[in-house]
Amino acid sequence: MADRILVTGGTGYIGSHTAVELIQKGFEVVIIDNLSNSYIDTLDGIEAITGVRPAFAQFDICDRARLQAFFEQYTDIRAVIHFAACKAVGESTQKPLMYYRNNLNSLMNLLDGMLQYHIPYIVFSSSCTVYGQPDVLPVTEQAPIKPATSPYGNTKQICEAILRDTVKANEGLAAIALRYFNPIGAHPSACIGELPIGVPNNLVPFITQTGIGLRPCLNVFGNDYNTPDGTNIRDYINVVDLAKAHVIAIERMLRHKSKANFEIFNLGTGRGVSVLEMIQSFERVSGRKLNYKITGRRPGDTEQVWADPTYANQELGWTAESSLDETMLSAWKWEQHYQQLHPERK
Ligand code: UD1
Numbered sequence: 001m002a003d004r005i006l007v008t009g010g011t012g013y014i015g016s017h018t019a020v021e022l023i024q025k026g027f028e029v030v031i032i033d034n035l036s037n038s039y040i041d042t043l044d045g046i047e048a049i050t051g052v053r054p055a056f057a058q059f060d061i062c063d064r065a066r067l068q069a070f071f072e073q074y075t076d077i078r079a080v081i082h083f084a085a086c087k088a089v090g091e092s093t094q095k096p097l098m099y100y101r102n103n104l105n106s107l108m109n110l111l112d113g114m115l116q117y118h119i120p121y122i123v124f125s126s127s128c129t130v131y132g133q134p135d136v137l138p139v140t141e142q143a144p145i146k147p148a149t150s151p152y153g154n155t156k157q158i159c160e161a162i163l164r165d166t167v168k169a170n171e172g173l174a175a176i177a178l179r180y181f182n183p184i185g186a187h188p189s190a191c192i193g194e195l196p197i198g199v200p201n202n203l204v205p206f207i208t209q210t211g212i213g214l215r216p217c218l219n220v221f222g223n224d225y226n227t228p229d230g231t232n233i234r235d236y237i238n239v240v241d242l243a244k245a246h247v248i249a250i251e252r253m254l255r256h257k258s259k260a261n262f263e264i265f266n267l268g269t270g271r272g273v274s275v276l277e278m279i280q281s282f283e284r285v286s287g288r289k290l291n292y293k294i295t296g297r298r299p300g301d302t303e304q305v306w307a308d309p310t311y312a313n314q315e316l317g318w319t320a321e322s323s324l325d326e327t328m329l330s331a332w333k334w335e336q337h338y339q340q341l342h343p344e345r346k
Pocket of ligand 1: 182233
């Protein structure tokens with residue numbers, strides 16, 4: 001019997017790519033998603049790639065009674081990967097209570113359920129946002145946690161603390177927090193990818209939507225930073241590479257290879273790339289000129305951050321393998337594919 005893994009937020013961007021990798025490794029996947037920021041069609045994409053349609057339950061895990069009923073139905077779940085959360089930095093500053101309520105309650109409900117139903121392992125979607133603007137680059141897992149720069153970032157810090165304390169208090173429970181840098185790209189099949197609702201906040205969907213003509217112009221948020229070309233630097237990681245790290249984290253716990261009951265790993269490439277370099281990559285792989293202009297800084301942006309992924313490389317035996325151009329091309333193919341399916345979109 002294949003091990004059954006619960007993936008919350010499994011129709012979302014990283015969740016759907018992880019569901020694919022899990023299925024391809026022989027796991028049985030069950031997804032919970034409330035479809036607040038994703039589409040049911042994603043299940044078709046997962047099925048097209050893997051030949052398997054994962055079990056799916058549509059509800060909000062903030063609903064404790066519904067979650068309880070779910071655990072009564074699926075009694076053989078071996079581990080949980082928890083993606084479901086609100087993730088827009090800007091929105092979190094407008095609606096902090098929504099962010100705290102949703103991101104904290106969902107994790108606490110899940111942990112309650114896991115304890116009650118004896119599910120021992122959880123992988124948590126964390127973020128490099130917990131480091132703020134680090135003093136030393138590249139940033140290792142030992143870097144001090146700075147005060148969060150947004151309510152969203154704060155929820156990630158608090159969720160890590162909730163995990164740490166809960167695992168400490170319960171011997172039967174183990175957790176791995178994966179701190180992602182900037183996930184980008186799409187599955188090479190172009191069957192699944194990032195699907196921002198409305199005008200994208202993130203750089204790569206904005207670039208590809210501008211490239212395809214949906215947006216007139218990309219605003220580059222500042223070129224007066226203390227970086228070689230003046231634009232912000234980030235560590236952009238391929239979403240399939242990222243998804244694979246989740247499978248490794250699950251296997252690590254199932255095979256009792258963890259060194260501690262609570263482990264943290266940075267997931268990045270170890271390379272810093274500027275906004276202008278991202279535009280150049282897009283122009284190389286698409287053969288199109290991108291219309292962009294330099295505008296003012298975006299409030300709350302960190303100047304530069306990139307990962308030291310050595311710990312994940314050594315301990316998980318995982319490395320981000322895809323090149324930037326390969327990843328950018330996958331994002332571009334996905335954009336073109338999606339445009340063909342939905343020419344009416346705005
Ligand atoms: C941030 C958070 C990350 C979080 C993500 C979710 C940090 C360091 N990172 O990523 O944890 O998961 O939001 O949304 O806090 N840019 C433009 N024009 C645009 C869009 C972006 O120039 O239209 C620039 C930004 O100024 C930034 C870079 O592109 O320098 C990447 O931005 P974005 O994709 O939004 O991600 P982060 O803000 O780095």
